[in-house]
Amino acid sequence: MNRTAAVCVAAALVSVAVPAVSATAAVTPRIDLKVLVVDDGGSAVDAVTSELRDTGVPYTTVALGSPGRPVIDAAFLADTVDGKPRAKYQGVVLPNEDPFGAGSAEMAALTAYEAAYGIRQVDAYTWAHPGVGLDYTDNGGYSGQLDGVQAALTDAGRAGPFGYLAGQVTFEDNSGLIPESYGYAGKPRPGYTSYVDMPVAGGGRASLVGEYTHDGRSELVVTFGYNRYQRQYRLLARGIVDWLTQGVHLGQSRNYLSVHVDDVFAPDARWNTELDCTPGDYDCAGGEGEGSTIRMTAADAQYAAQWQQARGFTLDMVYNAGAGEEWKAENGGTDAMAAQLVADRAKYRWINHTYTHPFLGCVQDVSVVPWKCATTANGTTQWMSRSEIAAQIRDNHNWAVGKGISVDRTELVTGEHSGLKTLPQQPVDNPNLAGALADNGVRWIASDNSREPQQRAVGNALTVPRHPMNVYYNTGTAAEMADEYNWIYTSAADGGSGICESNPASTCLPEPLDTATGYAEYIVPQEARTALRHVLANDPRPHYVHQSNLAEDRILYPVLDEILTTYQALFAASTPLVNPRQRDTGTEFTRRAAWDKALADGKVTAYRVGSTVTVKAPAGVSAPVTAPEGTRKQLTLGTGAWGTAYAGTRSAWTAPEFLQSAVTLKLPS
Numbered sequence: 001m002n003r004t005a006a007v008c009v010a011a012a013l014v015s016v017a018v019p020a021v022s023a024t025a026a027v028t029p030r031i032d033l034k035v036l037v038v039d040d041g042g043s044a045v046d047a048v049t050s051e052l053r054d055t056g057v058p059y060t061t062v063a064l065g066s067p068g069r070p071v072i073d074a075a076f077l078a079d080t081v082d083g084k085p086r087a088k089y090q091g092v093v094l095p096n097e098d099p100f101g102a103g104s105a106e107m108a109a110l111t112a113y114e115a116a117y118g119i120r121q122v123d124a125y126t127w128a129h130p131g132v133g134l135d136y137t138d139n140g141g142y143s144g145q146l147d148g149v150q151a152a153l154t155d156a157g158r159a160g161p162f163g164y165l166a167g168q169v170t171f172e173d174n175s176g177l178i179p180e181s182y183g184y185a186g187k188p189r190p191g192y193t194s195y196v197d198m199p200v201a202g203g204g205r206a207s208l209v210g211e212y213t214h215d216g217r218s219e220l221v222v223t224f225g226y227n228r229y230q231r232q233y234r235l236l237a238r239g240i241v242d243w244l245t246q247g248v249h250l251g252q253s254r255n256y257l258s259v260h261v262d263d264v265f266a267p268d269a270r271w272n273t274e275l276d277c278t279p280g281d282y283d284c285a286g287g288e289g290e291g292s293t294i295r296m297t298a299a300d301a302q303y304a305a306q307w308q309q310a311r312g313f314t315l316d317m318v319y320n321a322g323a324g325e326e327w328k329a330e331n332g333g334t335d336a337m338a339a340q341l342v343a344d345r346a347k348y349r350w351i352n353h354t355y356t357h358p359f360l361g362c363v364q365d366v367s368v369v370p371w372k373c374a375t376t377a378n379g380t381t382q383w384m385s386r387s388e389i390a391a392q393i394r395d396n397h398n399w400a401v402g403k404g405i406s407v408d409r410t411e412l413v414t415g416e417h418s419g420l421k422t423l424p425q426q427p428v429d430n431p432n433l434a435g436a437l438a439d440n441g442v443r444w445i446a447s448d449n450s451r452e453p454q455q456r457a458v459g460n461a462l463t464v465p466r467h468p469m470n471v472y473y474n475t476g477t478a479a480e481m482a483d484e485y486n487w488i489y490t491s492a493a494d495g496g497s498g499i500c501e502s503n504p505a506s507t508c509l510p511e512p513l514d515t516a517t518g519y520a521e522y523i524v525p526q527e528a529r530t531a532l533r534h535v536l537a538n539d540p541r542p543h544y545v546h547q548s549n550l551a552e553d554r555i556l557y558p559v560l561d562e563i564l565t566t567y568q569a570l571f572a573a574s575t576p577l578v579n580p581r582q583r584d585t586g587t588e589f590t591r592r593a594a595w596d597k598a599l600a601d602g603k604v605t606a607y608r609v610g611s612t613v614t615v616k617a618p619a620g621v622s623a624p625v626t627a628p629e630g631t632r633k634q635l636t637l638g639t640g641a642w643g644t645a646y647a648g649t650r651s652a653w654t655a656p657e658f659l660q661s662a663v664t665l666k667l668p669s
Contacts, residue, residue: 029085029117033250033606033613035059036088038072040095044125047228048093051237054538056251056592056624058599058606060089064099072106077113087117090608091244096126097219115216122220122244128186132221133212135187141206142198146181146224148173149198151208151232157195160211161243162236164575164647166568169196171224171232174529181232183208183224192221196236209236211243220244231529234536235570238647242626248613248667250606252624252651254578255535255571258542258585259560260316260446260466261550262413263473265324265338266357267293268548271474273483276497278474282366294476294548295327301340304550305347307557311564314579316542317341317348318413321399322355342403349581350400350407353415354392360384360419361430372425389419389436397440411582412437413446413466413544420447420458434459444586449541455589464586467534467543470527471559476552478519485523486512520558528562535567535577540585575647591653594621613665615654622653623663630668633657639666 035052037059039045052059062069070076078087092110100106114121128134128141137143151169153162171181185206188194191214194207212219220243226233238253269280270292277284279291296304308314328335341348354360362373363382374382393412400407414420419433437445442461449465456463475481490496491508500508513522531543549556567577580588598604598621606615606623615623626649633642636657642665643650654663 028610031087031608035091037061037093039063043227050228055253073109092121097123120218128184133192141186142200143184146171146183151198154194161239247628253538256540256578260318260542260544262318263547264317264319266320267295271484276487283369296551298336298340305344318351318353320353320357345405353413355396357415386432386435390439393440409441410443412442417448437461473546479515482513482515482518524558527559611667615663622655626651632666634664
């Protein structure tokens with residue numbers, strides 16, 4: 001009886017709310033390119049919302065727990081614009097299939113709206129039951145912990161919204177001590193199409209993600225819990241949004257990976273396993289003076305080129321030519337390693353890292369630990385001068401040009417990201433830095449993402465945040481790496497520094513790693529997992545390591561191999577890794593910032609009418625748009641091919657053509 005009453009209410013709402021749609025098939029409604037998110041504060045809705053936000057899809061959130069929230073009714077969902085019925089939202093994200101309670105007017109309004117306009121609904125996390133098109137789990141299904149479960153795409157999932165994946169969707173199992181995932185797998189009933197399923201007892205399979213079509217509506221039903229960081233969700237996030245929006249939405253996403261190798265040509269200091277510090281560093285008690293160093297050999301340079309070719313991946317060589325010249329002068333006047341890298345120069349990308357890698361900020365007073373900025377007698381901070389900074393940039397660039405190395409003068413990585421503010425000692429940028437960057441035409445200067453995750457201006461230049469990898473600059477062997485890792489992440493009682501105990505942002509290892517096996521068995525998988533999390537989150541920030549990691553035991557390669565091999569096993573050929581250079585990452589962040597501001601200011605209008613998509617944004621702001629293969633762009637005369645193929649759709653940053661005030665796309669029929 002309740003179900004019959006709800007259907008009757010829904011039918012009444014349709015007749016009142018959208019008379020133009022029901023009155024005549026000739027009226028094609030306008031559907032705004034925005035998503036409605038009904039938020040219960042749970043991790044599943046948060047995960048879907050983060051995907052919308054991070055890819056540039058506009059959305060409106062209604063927080064269920066907020067006393068002042070708007071009521072979801074026919075007027076909230078639809079109206080009329082220029083005599084044409086308008087659906088204000090192209091998709092609806094709910095915590096589950098009915099978060100308002102049985103028989104609620106709000107759910108009835110949503111049901112009527114979705115049926116009238118063909119709007120899809122995501123049930124972010126629910127359980128397996130007939131109300132979502134599944135049998136209960138005690139009828140050939142499963143409920144319980146999912147850690148390590150080998151789920152997979154069905155044929156329908158592969159042919160539908162998740163076709164960008166290779167097929168496997170393995171649930172994370174990072175710790176045997178902590179349950180990480182829980183869910184329900186049910187057998188499909190009529191009207192339900194399974195997209196992701198898992199094996200169950202008895203040899204069958206049951207669904208974890210699928211589409212339930214009923215009463216003129218479609219719901220994407222997800223029956224496992226997740227958060228925005230877990231790999232199983234990150235793999236499916238793109239497909240969830242594409243399904244919700246029927247493949248047409250604002251925003252775009254890529255899987256990015258770039259790796260900067262700093263200090264090329266320079267030697268790096270070595271970690272001392274007895275002193276638990278790095279001799280030569282100001283804070284290494286007992287290790288005064290120069291210690292042992294790590295530097296690539298010609299054989300290491302040859303291996304780097306061979307590895308790149310075998311893996312189809314390009315490294316960015318971030319070089320210090322002057323430090324290399326100093327090393328050569330101190331070692332007989334020859335440098336086989338540098339000669340090999342220069343001979344292979346066209347195989348890499350190159351980025352200026354200053355000539356001799358000095359600290360470009362304040363003059364450091366290292367007579368105290370930690371160091372502080374040196375001051376004059378009247379207390380004024382002493383800074384490296386503009387001319388000194390400019391010379392470091394200029395001389396390094398000119399050296400590369402003289403060697404026939406193609407280097408973009410607009411890109412720069414300073415040693416230790418110096419010159420930029422360094423908390424707590426140097427709370428502001430070196431005031432001479434911006435001018436020196438302008439003197440050399442630098443537009444993109446690298447910053448440390450762990451300190452400054454957002455892009456910002458430095459004079460006329462912009463920062464490009466980089467992810468540091470836990471493959472340390474002062475280690476050339478796996479044993480050294482594991483030893484230093486133990487020092488940082490082991491409790492004082494277990495012989496470590498205890499930093500992990502005093503730092504609330506850190507955790508301690510349960511026991512020290514075996515230095516003979518700890519790097520390969522623990523650190524490599526963990527670092528690969530962290531990097532892949534960035535890759536799968538539409539994050540174009542480069543990762544950075546050091547030339548020492550390509551020397552001796554060549555400890556970087558196992559991490560990169562695991563990243564690349566895992567990625568290739570997860571994704572179809574239609575979804576390759578994108579390997580941007582620094583300037584391209586900088587440009588991407590600049591575009592995103594302008595787009596996010598335009599959305600926040602309410603200055604974007606975007607909608608679909610039939611097979612035509614119209615996008616209006618402020619002058620000078622490019623819009624990210626995703627649409628199906630075959631989409632064409634309206635030109636001043638005629639139409640032209642539009643977008644770049646990626647993950648089974650086409651997408652691009654796009655702006656109006658000459659004499660146009662809006663972007664107009666023609667979808668395939």
